[in-house]
Every structure is written in C-alpha cells, then in structure tokens.
Amino acid sequence: MSGPTTTPYRSALTGGRDTFGRLLLAEWTKLRSVRRWMLTLISAAVLTMLVGLLIASGSGGTREVTGGGAGGKVRLADHYTDGGQFVERELAGDGELVARVNTQERSAGRAKAGLMIRASDAPGAAYAAVVVTPDHGVRLQSGYDRDRAGGGGPVPRWLKLVRAGHTITAYESADGTGWRRVGRVDPGQLPQTARIGLFVGSPDAVEVERQFGNEGISGQTTTGKATFDHVRLTPAQPQQPTGTWHNRVGPDGSTGPSGPAVERPGAGPPPGFTEVDGTFTVIGTGDIGPDPFGEDGTQTILGGVLIGLIAVVALGVLSITAEFHRDTIRTTFAAVPRRGRVLAAKAIVIGAATFVAGLVGTFGAFAITGPVERGKDRIPAGLSDPNVLRALIGTAALLAVVAVFALAIGAILRRGAPAIAVVLALLLIPRIVGSGLSVSTATWLERLTPAAGFAIQRTFDRYDSTVGPWTGLGVMCLYAAAALVVAGWRLRRRDT
Amino acid sequence: MRNAAHAEWTKLRTVRSTGWLLLGLIAATVLVSALATSAMHTSHCPTPAGCFEDITKDSLIGVRVGQIAVVLLAVSVIGNEYGTGMMHTSLTAHPRRLTLLAGKALPLATLVATASTLAVLASLWAGRTILAGNGFTPEHGYPTPPPIDGPTLRAAAGTILYLTLIALLSFGIALLIRDTAGALTVVLTLLYILPLLATAITDPDWHRRLEKLTPMTAGLAIQTTRNLDRLPIAPWPGLAVLAGYTATALLLGTLTFTRRDA
Numbered sequence: 001m002s003g004p005t006t007t008p009y010r011s012a013l014t015g016g017r018d019t020f021g022r023l024l025l026a027e028w029t030k031l032r033s034v035r036r037w038m039l040t041l042i043s044a045a046v047l048t049m050l051v052g053l054l055i056a057s058g059s060g061g062t063r064e065v066t067g068g069g070a071g072g073k074v075r076l077a078d079h080y081t082d083g084g085q086f087v088e089r090e091l092a093g094d095g096e097l098v099a100r101v102n103t104q105e106r107s108a109g110r111a112k113a114g115l116m117i118r119a120s121d122a123p124g125a126a127y128a129a130v131v132v133t134p135d136h137g138v139r140l141q142s143g144y145d146r147d148r149a150g151g152g153g154p155v156p157r158w159l160k161l162v163r164a165g166h167t168i169t170a171y172e173s174a175d176g177t178g179w180r181r182v183g184r185v186d187p188g189q190l191p192q193t194a195r196i197g198l199f200v201g202s203p204d205a206v207e208v209e210r211q212f213g214n215e216g217i218s219g220q221t222t223t224g225k226a227t228f229d230h231v232r233l234t235p236a237q238p239q240q241p242t243g244t245w246h247n248r249v250g251p252d253g254s255t256g257p258s259g260p261a262v263e264r265p266g267a268g269p270p271p272g273f274t275e276v277d278g279t280f281t282v283i284g285t286g287d288i289g290p291d292p293f294g295e296d297g298t299q300t301i302l303g304g305v306l307i308g309l310i311a312v313v314a315l316g317v318l319s320i321t322a323e324f325h326r327d328t329i330r331t332t333f334a335a336v337p338r339r340g341r342v343l344a345a346k347a348i349v350i351g352a353a354t355f356v357a358g359l360v361g362t363f364g365a366f367a368i369t370g371p372v373e374r375g376k377d378r379i380p381a382g383l384s385d386p387n388v389l390r391a392l393i394g395t396a397a398l399l400a401v402v403a404v405f406a407l408a409i410g411a412i413l414r415r416g417a418p419a420i421a422v423v424l425a426l427l428l429i430p431r432i433v434g435s436g437l438s439v440s441t442a443t444w445l446e447r448l449t450p451a452a453g454f455a456i457q458r459t460f461d462r463y464d465s466t467v468g469p470w471t472g473l474g475v476m477c478l479y480a481a482a483a484l485v486v487a488g489w490r491l492r493r494r495d496t
Numbered sequence: 497m498r499n500a501a502h503a504e505w506t507k508l509r510t511v512r513s514t515g516w517l518l519l520g521l522i523a524a525t526v527l528v529s530a531l532a533t534s535a536m537h538t539s540h541c542p543t544p545a546g547c548f549e550d551i552t553k554d555s556l557i558g559v560r561v562g563q564i565a566v567v568l569l570a571v572s573v574i575g576n577e578y579g580t581g582m583m584h585t586s587l588t589a590h591p592r593r594l595t596l597l598a599g600k601a602l603p604l605a606t607l608v609a610t611a612s613t614l615a616v617l618a619s620l621w622a623g624r625t626i627l628a629g630n631g632f633t634p635e636h637g638y639p640t641p642p643p644i645d646g647p648t649l650r651a652a653a654g655t656i657l658y659l660t661l662i663a664l665l666s667f668g669i670a671l672l673i674r675d676t677a678g679a680l681t682v683v684l685t686l687l688y689i690l691p692l693l694a695t696a697i698t699d700p701d702w703h704r705r706l707e708k709l710t711p712m713t714a715g716l717a718i719q720t721t722r723n724l725d726r727l728p729i730a731p732w733p734g735l736a737v738l739a740g741y742t743a744t745a746l747l748l749g750t751l752t753f754t755r756r757d758a
Contacts, residue, residue, distance in 0.1 A: 051693065054693075054697075055693070055696045055697060058696075058697035058698070058699045058702050058703075208540060209540065209541070209542060210536070210540035210541045210547055210549070211541065211542065211546065211547055211548060212547075212548050212550075212723055212726055213548075213549060213550045213553055213554060213723075215536075215540060300696065303692075303693070303696040306689055306692055306693070307685070307689055307693075310681055310684070310685050310689060313681075314677060314678075314681045317677070318677055321677070325579065416676060416677035417568055417571060417572060417575065417676040417677045417680045418568060420677055420680055420681055420684075421564050421567070421568050421680060421684070424564075424684055424688070425561065425564055428688055428692075429561065431688070431692055432560050432561060432688055433528065433532060433557060433560055433561065434560070436532065436553075436554060436557050437532055437535070437557075438532075438535040438536050438537070438540060439540075440535055441531070441532065441535040
C-alpha cells in the first residue's frame with residue numbers, strides 16, 4: 001500500500017509583496033469590475049449634468065437688474081449692487097470736492113453718506129467713495145468690493161475727495177481745518193471728465209419673519225437720509241449745461257425722482273435731493289458694493305449634485321456592505337489581515353473615483369448650462385470669475401468626502417439599507433424638515449450636520465449664508481474622519 | 497390567506513429590526529416635532545396673531561424624518577427575503593403569489609398604522625404643549641387646548657394614512673427592484689429629492705405643477721388645518737396623488753412578482 005511520497009502542490013510563483021500599492025490596485029479592480037458600480041458612478045456624473053440643465057432651463061427671468069451689465073444682459077457672475085442716491089456734477093480733469101456731512105439718519109449700521117467720484121452714470125461704472133457710516137466710522141470704498149476702514153468719529157464730519165490723474169485721495173476731518181488722510185485708490189478707467197458729488201445709500205436690512213407656517217429670511221429696503229453743507233467743488237466748473245447739481249441718470253435714461261416727488265405708499269420719503277441755502281438733503285435707498293441678495297448662478301446649476309449625491313451614497317455604502325453580504329470580506333481580510341489598511345485603501349479608491357466622476361459632473365453641468373443661460377440673455381459665469389473654480393472642484397471634493405463618509409457608515413453598520421438611510425438623513429435633514437423650521441434652528445442644522453458641506457458650492461457670501469465655504473466642507477470632512485476612525489476600530493474589534 | 501398572513505406576521509414580529517424600526521418611527525417623529533416646535537416663537541411673527549400659525553401642522557413636522565423608518569421597514573420585508581434567499585421557501589409554502597403578497601402587506605400596513613397612531617398622538621400632544629409655552633396662546637388667537645375639530649382630525653387621520661401609504665409604496669417598489677438598498681434609494685429619492693428639485697425650478701408654472709405631483713409635498717398637504725388656499729394642492733386630492741403613486745407601484749410590483757421567476 002505504500003507508494004512514493006507525494007509532495008503537496010506548491011505554486012512556483014513567489015508571493016506578491018504586501019505593499020499598500022497592491023492593496024489599492026486590488027480595491028480598484030473590485031470597484032472597476034462590478035458593472036453596476038461603474039454604472040452608478042457614471043450615472044452620478046450624468047445625472048448631475050442633466051438635472052443642472054433642467055434647473056437652468058426652468059429658472060431665471062426673475063432676477064432684477066440692479067447691477068446692470070453689457071447691453072441689458074445680466075452677467076450671472078456679477079454680485080454687486082449699484083444703488084443709492086448720487087447727486088453729481090461733471091468734473092473736468094483734476095479737482096477736489098469738500099463737504100460736511102452734518103446729519104445722518106441711522107437707517108442701517110452701514111448706511112452711507114459721503115462723497116463719490118465715478119466714471120459715468122452707467123451701472124457698474126468705476127468709482128471711489130469716502131463715506132461716513134453710523135457704526136463703522138469713515139470708509140474709503142471702490143471697485144464694488146474694496147472697503148478700507150478710515151477711522152473717524154460720528155457726524156458731523158468733514159470729507160474731502162481729491163482727484164489727481166488716475167488716483168483718488170480721501171481725507172476726513174472733525175472741523176474742516178485739520179485733515180487726516182484716509183487713503184488713496186486708483187478706481188481704474190476714470191475718464192478725463194468724471195462725475196463727482198454727494199452720495200447717500202442704505203443697504204437692505206435682513207429680517208426674519210414667520211408667517212403661514214414658514215419662517216423666512218429676506219432683505220427689506222431701508223431709506224437713508226443725510227444733510228450736507230459747506231459743499232465746495234474746486235476748480236469751479238462751468239455752470240451750463242451739465243454743471244448744476246443733478247441726480248444720477250438711471251440705466252433706463254430717467255433722471256430719477258428729482259422732479260415732482262412720486263409718493264410710494266408705505267415706502268417713506270422718495271429718493272432724491274433738495275438744496276436750501278447750500279444745505280443739501282439727500283435721501284437714498286439701496287447700496288453700492290457687493291450684493292448679498294443676488295442669485296448665485298453657479299450654485300444654482302450645481303443643484304443636480306443632489307441627485308448625483310444619492311448615487312454616490314449608495315455606491316459608498318454598498319462597496320463595503322456588499323462584501324459583508326456576500327462574505328467576500330473574509331477573503332479580503334484573509335488576503336490582507338491588517339483591516340485598517342483595507343479600509344484606508346477602500347476609502348482612497350472610492351474617494352478618488354467619486355472625485356473624478358464629480359469633476360466630470362460639475363464641469364459638464366457648467367459647460368452645458370452656458371448656452372441655456374445665453375439663450376435667456378444672461379451671461380453665464382466664466383471659469384475665471386471669482387470662486388467659480390472653487391465651487392466646481394469643491395463640489396466634486398464634497399461628493400468624494402460624502403462617498404468616504406458613506407463607506408465608513410457602511411462599515412460600521414454592515415448593512416446597506418440602514419447605512420444609506422442614516423447618511424442621507426444626515427445630509428438632507430435641513431432640507432427634509434424644510435421651511436417650517438425656525439431660521440435659528442435651520443442655521444444651526446446647516447452648521448453642525450454634514451449638510452454644512454454644501455456651502456462649498458457658493459461663489460459669494462449671501463445674506464442667508466450660514467457657514468463659510470471651507471468651514472462647511474471642513475465640517476463634512478470631520479464627520480467623514482470620525483466615522484472612519486470608528487469604522488476602523490469596529491472592523492478590528494469585531495469578527496467578520 | 498389567513499395562514500399566509502399569520503406566517504408573515506410571525507416573521508415580521510420575530511425579526512429584531514422590526515421593533516427597533518417602529519420605535520425609531522415613533523421616537524424620530526416625536527423628537528423632531530418637539531425640537532422643531534420648541535424653536536418656534538411668536539416673537540418671530542409680524543404680530544403674535546399675524547403668524548397664522550398652523551399648530552397642528554407644526555406639531556406633525558417630525559413625520560418628515562420619521563417616515564424613513566417606515567420606508568426602511570417596508571423595503572426590508574421584501575428585499576431581505578430576496579437577499580437571503582428566503583423568498584424561495586416562502587413561495588414553496590405559499591405558491592399562490594397574490595395570497596403571499598397580501599399576507600405580507602396586511603401585517604406590515606397594520607403595524608405601521610398602529611405605530612403611526614402612537615407617533616401622531618404623541619407629536620400632537622408634545623407640539624401643542626410646547627407651542628402654547630412659546631406664545632401661541634388664546635390671547636393671540638391660538639386656543640388652548642386646541643379644539644379636536646374636523647381639520648385636526650383630518651390632519652391626524654390623514655398623517656396615519658400617509659405613513660401607511662408610504663409603507664405600501666415602498667413595498668411595491670421593493671417588489672420591482674428586489675433589493676433592499678436599491679429600493680430604499682429609489683423611495684428616498686422620490687420623497688426627498690423631487691421636492692428639492694421643485695424648489696430649484698423657479699419658473700412659477702412648472703414649480704406649481706411639480707409641487708402638485710411630488711408625493712411628499714402633495715401627500716403632506718393633509719396636515720394643513722388652516723389657510724388651505726395657500727396650498728399647492730388641497731388636502732384630500734394631495735393624499736390621492738400619493739395614493740396614485742402607491743397604487744401604481746403596487747400594481748407594477750405585483751405584476752412583475754406574479755410573472756417573474758423568483
């Protein structure tokens with residue numbers, strides 16, 4: 001019965017070195033070779049684009065032209081407002097304007113009364129202004145986004161604006177004799193003959209109001225009023241035909257309500273100015289500067305990400321729970337016994353794959369919505385416009401972090417459906433509960449839940465922004481990191 | 497049919513997650529309602545009486561979150577049987593598929609309706625108590641205790657119906673998809689993402705149309721007890737829209753279930 005001893009079969013191949021690179025490759029192969037998962041990734045990108053297109057075609061036409069733009073078209077990247085009341089004269093060449101702001105009504109903490117020089121009456125024209133505010137002292141502003149604090153106390157206060165070539169220098173004084181320089185700016189594109197004069201503005205107040213079961217936050221018009229005296233323009237300008245003080249000509253060609261005052265019911269005194277013995281009383285509504293009430297076109301077209309998000313959450317969760325379900329996790333852990341490294345490799349692969357799909361989705365949505373906006377006489381934001389790239393890349397990064405978060409929750413709960421439910425509930429809770437919530441509750445939800453991550457889609461700070469873009473994404477990252485730590489700990493401690 | 501229902505009832509009763517999910521439904525509904533109402537105050541209104549606040553609707557706000565547990569329960573009833581292969585055993589025991597389905601749907605609907613009743617009553621009590629403490633008092637036109645009148649009963653009974661319809665909708669979609677996670681994803685998209693897309697569409701006509709056709713917005717119109725003219729769709733027609741979704745899902749689900757190999 002005894003035969004020759006048989007040697008058990010041994011593979012002639014040497015075992016692969018246990019490097020992290022091989023682990024990554026293995027996980028990528030798993031993800032790549034399950035057709036359903038690749039379809040999910042592709043559909044996340046495609047849905048983001050298509051829904052963005054749908055949103056772009058179904059929206060629009062409601063935005064007021066406060067900023068203006070080229071030929072009546074609305075530039076979606078413009079987030080400035082060019083309101084307020086400007087009582088102006090022409091100034092040929094160099095010169096200076098001096099005036100004392102005698103009184104200023106406290107219509108808003110940042111209500112403005114002061115002197116302005118601007119290139120033209122057209123909306124969005126280059127300007128520089130030195131103004132007094134009730135709560136924030138003297139400010140020197142230009143370019144709709146530059147704002148320099150100039151110290152100084154309350155009204156009455158003397159202000160002086162000097163033009164020399166391209167540069168504007170602003171001074172302030174308590175008594176009109178001892179002048180202190182506030183600063184010097186180059187507003188750019190100032191023509192030889194510019195417009196100079198008195199400016200009064202008052203930004204909209206943000207109000208929280210509850211009615212009919214909805215609590216909303218909105219802007220309410222406020223009316224600023226200030227009196228100026230000792231107004232002196234040097235050198236003296238010719239009186240006719242445009243040499244007298246007049247209101248700025250509106251974008252529609254109207255000279256504003258400078259003639260017979262049109263009473264608007266419940267809106268306070270109409271904007272305009274009166275002059276009595278050298279004392280100017282100027283009433284104005286609206287503001288000049290960044291517009292916190294505008295529509296964020298880039299954020300709007302990225303709305304399709306909500307659909308893509310669902311696919312990404314499902315993918316992240318299932319990429320690990322499917323292994324538990326099919327018991328392939330035993331094989332995986334037999335091949336790589338260090339479970340933390342498996343989780344890390346899965347997180348990197350799923351995060352990177354989702355990031356790429358997210359980039360395709362966001363840039364695709366950006367590209368295909370452009371023609372739609374142009375068809376509606378709106379000029380879409382360009383990649384070079386401020387924060388647009390941040391929003392597009394950041395949204396893809398948000399999707400990647402969400403996928404990693406979903407993976408971690410999946411690893412903790414080990415079952416697909418409950419994990420998907422938990423992740424989606426956490427991400428969508430402020431939106432699920434909706435506008436019935438009080439604004440304060442909604443604000444804190446948007447700061448403290450993973451939903452904060454959506455802040456990265458913003459391209460400018462709106463009046464209803466609750467959390468900064470990077471802070472918001474950071475909150476989401478913290479959730480993902482914490483979930484990963486718990487998941488790693490649970491994987492090591494528990495049997496498969 | 498009785499045997500099938502009894503067998504399915506035993507299954508549902510003895511699965512540990514059923515109890516947790518029903519508890520989750522009640523806890524999430526009541527907790528979210530209580531938290532949300534505790535932050536509502538008449539000081540946010542133009543005048544205390546000028547809020548036109550719908551106390552009943554506010555007290556039931558937690559249903560929007562609690563329904564996730566219902567969806568999860570309903571999709572697992574079908575999905576888990578496919579996931580574990582249990583469906584083969586069930587069909588061997590009850591070869592008449594319609595009977596099996598009815599036997600599954602009936603205990604599910606009964607359980608959900610019962611738990612919903614508890615959740616709705618507790619939420620109403622909690623919400624009303626909290627809101628009365630936040631200035632929604634008789635002097636401001638909000639009677640305490642609020643009357644148990646027609647609209648309130650409609651809201652309470654309607655919300656229980658709503659949750660039951662959501663359970664059956666999820667059940668039907670799970671029959672179509674045969675996978676717990678997949679069905680859950682589809683139902684949650686239908687419930688939560690469609691209304692969000694509706695808000696993103698600013699064109700007023702399309703916005704209105706979408707609001708009427710989204711299952712959650714239309715179905716929850718039943719919770720409104722005052723200022724009905726501000727609703728995109730009236731309470732009962734709204735619930736009928738959801739019932740339409742449910743009927744379609746059940747019909748398609750049943751058709752595929754009876755015709756397809758398990």
